[in-house]
Amino acid sequence: MADDESRQTTFGADGELSDRDPDADGTDDFGDPKDADETDGGYNRYAVSSLLQKAVRRSDEEVAAWAAWELARSGFAWNLWERLHLYVVEDLAAGQEVALLVDRYETLATDRWEPNEWRGRLCAIHAALACARARSSREGPNADEFFGNAAAARAEARETGEAPEADFPVGEFEPGGEYDVAFDAHTGEGSRLGRGAEFFKSHGARVGPEGEGDLSARWQRLNMALHEVDFSGAQIAHAIDPVDADDRWDEPSFDDEG
Structure with missing residues (x-):
């Protein structure tokens, strides 16, 4: 278990684990002395941190904003920023630009x-609102957990000689299989198969299914026409064609390829 995860599981029961800002006020809103892991409002900071994450995950802007404010004003800003950086990869869809915003807000707040x-x-508050407004998803943790479970299932299946209950999406992953295009000159298997620039340009550099933009496609056509390899018209056309959205790994065979 990671250090931070083990700290979370204590729920603040052990004061030695607390790391409050030494300049923070030692009394709560009611004038009473605060415990090591108590916020100014009288809440346990582990519970407030957990609430912040659930608010981000459920896109509750008001609760997320309050939880962030409560941690920041109570001398637990380090905890707040540490958790927000985790939330952007644990609870938001990949590609959300809010990850950059959180880093910028932290720099402003702390530097x-x-x-x-x-x-x-x-x-x-701004960082928490930005996270709560971004698209929520547990795709990262779900993928990580599934891939780990699949690895264990594959290992168990090898011991028993049976088919695994779950497998990696690439299956056996070997030349001649569904993902054959991956074995180009950049791999040992592809080099042994004699797959050089002709194979890579015709198959390995394709994009999609959105396809190349007009300018990029023009450059690719010119590059292949000027290349030392004598590409056929079919190879050039195929290299520029977007991959099939329903069969992204399907590749034809050109007889003259090395």
């Missing part, structure tokens, strides 16, 4: 300003 003063708190 330019003080994290628990009003400008730092605004950064915390």
